Amino acid sequence: MSEKLQKVLARAGLGSRREVEQWIAAGRVSVDGDVVELGTRVEEDAKIRVDGKLIRTTPAEETTCRVIMYHKPEGEVCTRNDPESRRTVFDNLPKIGAGRWIAVGRLDLNTSGLMLFTNDGELANRLMHPSFKVEREYASRVFGDVSDDKLKALRKGVMLEDGKAKFDKIQVKGGEGINQWFYVTLSEGRNREVRRLWESQELKVSRLIRVRYGALTLPRELPQSTWRELSLEEVNYLREEVQLPKEDRSKPSVKSRIGEQERLRRVRRSVSKHRSQAHRRVRRR
Known part of the structure; x- marks a missing residue:
């Protein structure tokens, strides 16, 4: 066919x-x-x-859809090859064999947080397409006087250079003085959209972290520059969100970088403990 x-x-x-x-x-x-x-x-x-x-x-029947989540740090770019030789998000991803990892959207140089990568181009395309309205949530630290009128305007919608945009939800998360944290949600991924929305109200974003994509949240135990492969249940959640058929099998052929880092931490703790005990024995003598 x-x-x-x-x-x-x-x-x-x-x-x-x-x-x-x-x-x-x-x-x-x-x-x-x-x-x-x-x-x-x-x-x-x-x-x-x-x-x-x-x-x-x-x-199609022989292809296994795979997805990994990655904790991007500030300073990494979302391109495969950077002319300025900066580190890219692809430098830390596992080898995939056939095909290649496709980024589901981008985060700019100074934004950190949750990114998704998949080997399925159709899934990537649908997750990025605004018609499916997959929510993205960001923690943003904002510098300036954030008045109720400004928040109302951002919820209602403001005109940017590429069209009208708005935050679907805004939650105040506290802070000190004119530096405050807000959790904001939107359902599209235009270039620098979160920053541009705040800037439309003469406010500056001093820190920006993507903390959620759909129902998938950035795990606290996932260090920056590390990844984990999604389970079959998580992959099928994403596929259902964008009206793709469920997968009936998974292919976890790579180990989670979390597990590897935890193993190395345990080794370092063991070595440190051994050295401390040896030092104490020497002192007693």
Whole structure:
């Protein structure tokens, strides 16, 4: 049975469906030797090339959808290769074998917190698409006089350079003086949207952390620059949110970085304890 070309390439983990569609429109994709256009459907045995490179594709029934959550620190960029040689979020991710990890949205350089990555381009595309209204929650420390009128305007909606935007929810979380913490929720992921909303009220965000994506929250036990793979139940929650069929199997072929770090911490504690005991024995002598 034939499938849309962009869906096949997205499932192969080359990129989100949106990215793949741009490649097709630019004439970078060929099928059985012919450059094709958007809307092309392909059979399972088609020879698909991107920039002349033959792509290994996998039938839908043989593909296992995988998702990992990552705790991004400030200072990492969300690109695979940075011309300024800065660290990227992809530097710390596990090897995946076939396909590649696709970022579900981005966080800017000075924003930390929860990011999701998947090998399923269709899932990534739907989670990012505003029509599905998947909530994102951010902890934001705001510098300035945050009046009730400003909060009301942010809930009602303000006009930004790329259209009207608003916070779906705003919770005051305390703070000192003119530095206060707010938890804000919105259901789209435009570039720097949280910061731009606050800036529209002449307020500055001095700290920004994404703490939730849908129902998935950033675990307290997940250190920065580490990741864990989602369970089958968690993966299927995301798939249901964006109207994709459930998976019936998982493929946890990589160990959680949390477990590895915990093992190293235990080793270091054991070594430290041993040295302290040896030092005490020497002192008694």
